[in-house]
Amino acid sequence: MVQPVIRVAGLGKSYETAAGLFPALKGVDLDVRPGEFIAIMGPSGSGKSTFMNLLGCLDTPTVGDYFLAGENVAHMDKDALALLRNRTLGFVFQGFNLLPRMSLQDNVALPLVYAGVDRETRQAKARELLAKVGLGNYAESLPNRISGGQQQRVAIARALVNEPRLILADEPTGNLDSHTSEEIMRLFEELNGEGITIVLVTHEPDIAAHCKRQVRFLDGQIVSDQLTTGDSA
């Protein structure tokens, strides 16, 4: 059997609040195998954002284990987590989160700077990926020169630049109109078709319908986990 990209076992996270310890995530188990395309769904406060932050190695769990590419990362220190985010994960955010002063090419190449890759390789790689997402002609432009959908494509190129094992997308279409959202989802489907594993948070059923598997959160627990059926939801 193929080793899962993600294996989460009994994962829990509690926050200190004025009212006492608040359990945002209550013992979650989940396996993600290579090549999967999963939608994480659920209302606000269901724990899906907490879960994504843990998957993204931006936070550490209170209890439980998280194996990322076979390695237990639940208790790693901050530098080790930074290294994982840099080498193993790619992030796509709702707000695109490009750095406004840098050209698109430099934005895409930024993870490679922290990976210590030399300048020529960085630029070549960044241009290649910009071309892949259809923005090859905008390499020297600044982010504010292009549309939101184009910015999100650049962000996807940036997420891909380090050849990650997994792409984490947090409401990637939340700031886009339905037409552009469709385009972005088609890009994700294409990438998944090339074998890239994607975990995507959304609360829109028609966005989730693009994914192969849908996991639903409620009150810090997984309430349903099913494969997408039919050709639309």
Added chain:
Amino acid sequence: MIHPMLGEAWLAMGANRLRTALTMLGMVIGVGAVVIMMAIGQGAQYAVQQTISTMGSNLFIVLSGSFTTAGVRSGSAGAPTLNVADANAIAELDGVVNVAPTHQGTRQLVYGSQNWSSQVIGTTPEYLDARAWNIVNGAGFGDSDVRSATRVAIIGKTVAENLFGDDDPVGKTMRIQQNPFIVIGVLGSKGQNLDGRDQDDTVIIPLTTAQRKVFGTPFLGSVRMIMVQAESAETMPRTMESVTSLLRQRHRLREGVPDDFFMRNLSAAAESEAETTRTMSILLGAIASISLLVGGIGIMNIMLVSVTERTREIGIRMAIGARQRDILSQFLLEAVMISFAGCLLGLLLGLAIALAINAFTGMVIVISGSAALIAFVVAAGVGIFFGWYPAQKAARLDPIEALRYQ
């Protein structure tokens, strides 16, 4: 790793040009002030050292003692207690380099239709050695001139100008107290001494000639003053002690009888003058560095603002793999670059103003490489010191919080 970060720091500085420029201005003024103050302070020190070096180094003088007649005391060099034999005996002591017995006073000089009042010093050839005084025109006199009391004179620049005008004084005859003297040499210029007296307004003649023809002496061979040059500043106190005991022995002074001569350390006065200017120079530098400190605080202030403004950027960088030390060095580098750029401009500004001060007021300024080096090191230090806290603050941000920041 450093290379792309330099570019980023440059971009960040360029993103808000006015703010960066104003922040830099604090450093420009600080470094500029330090450079100017150091240039002026070191210039003052240099000027004093120049004056001191014209006096001659490691010198002390022995003056003949005072005498008391009916309760009236004569003051130093009033009594004829020193003589040439004393000087010769001092010359035999260890640690003594030059000994010059002198007899001096103010006399009227006459040449042709010109006359001029000047200080006349009767002494031996060692006097010029002790004072490191060279002859620029003609020659000096020798021991044989002292032995035979020849009427020759070496004159200072001021005397030459006032008495001889454009004529070449060497070989001319002038009169001191009706006695004709042949001018055989002109001294190099020494300028003013520490008291402000013109050292070039001087005529030097053989000691014996002075004693017999110009001043007259109570006893043959008595002198008012003996100038002694010690080997070094360190051995000077010891040399002065041995001169004291030698003279007491020669003058047959018993235990408990006070000295019949006075001693004065010329170098000590000069040293204290040098010390004063050194202190002043340090004080000026210290005051100037306060403005450097203020400039540093300006950098810290702006970096704190910058960290807050760029919280989201920091979150993004962390999400894509920046470690804490990457964020720390990014902001630290930015602070150091602002500091360095400010320092460089301050250095140029300081130099320009220092040169302008020199050009317009004639004040002596000294621009030393060490001052520039100090300014640079301080600027880098200020950048790191005041950049550290904001950079640390940036590096310790929680990536989730930072990403959520609007």
